Amino acid sequence: MSTHESLITERLNAEPAIFKGCSLSELTVMTVGSVVVWLPICLIVAAFLGSVTMGFGFGGIMVVLSVIVTSSMFRRLKANRPHGYYQLALHLWLARHRLIKSPFVTRSGVWDLGRS
Numbered sequence: 001m002s003t004h005e006s007l008i009t010e011r012l013n014a015e016p017a018i019f020k021g022c023s024l025s026e027l028t029v030m031t032v033g034s035v036v037v038w039l040p041i042c043l044i045v046a047a048f049l050g051s052v053t054m055g056f057g058f059g060g061i062m063v064v065l066s067v068i069v070t071s072s073m074f075r076r077l078k079a080n081r082p083h084g085y086y087q088l089a090l091h092l093w094l095a096r097h098r099l100i101k102s103p104f105v106t107r108s109g110v111w112d113l114g115r116s
Contacts, residue, residue, distance in 0.1 A: 020071040026074065035059075041062075
């Protein structure tokens with residue numbers, strides 16, 4: 001087997017897609033976010049119904065379903081875009097709404113050196 005036929009991890013430019021076009025870091029963020037949202041909701045609802053243990057089961061099911069749905073939506077969002085596009089788009093959106101400071105020039109207009 002020659003070197004170009006095998007996968008050489010030192011030559012990867014981006015994280016490989018693991019599940020539905022998402023990398024491990026993207027899936028980790030989706031999973032943690034789903035757990036933070038669904039587990040408390042399911043535990044509270046199950047506590048009102050009298051079975052907290054069932055809340056963990058339903059919470060687990062909702063986390064799995066959320067990751068599947070979110071990764072499908074994320075795959076469509078990333079379609080035909082360059083690597084890192086959506087991170088840049090999110091960064092610019094946050095800067096546009098003045099939630100963070102942007103290191104990019106987002107102003108359009110005529111530039112002048114200030115000398116005559």
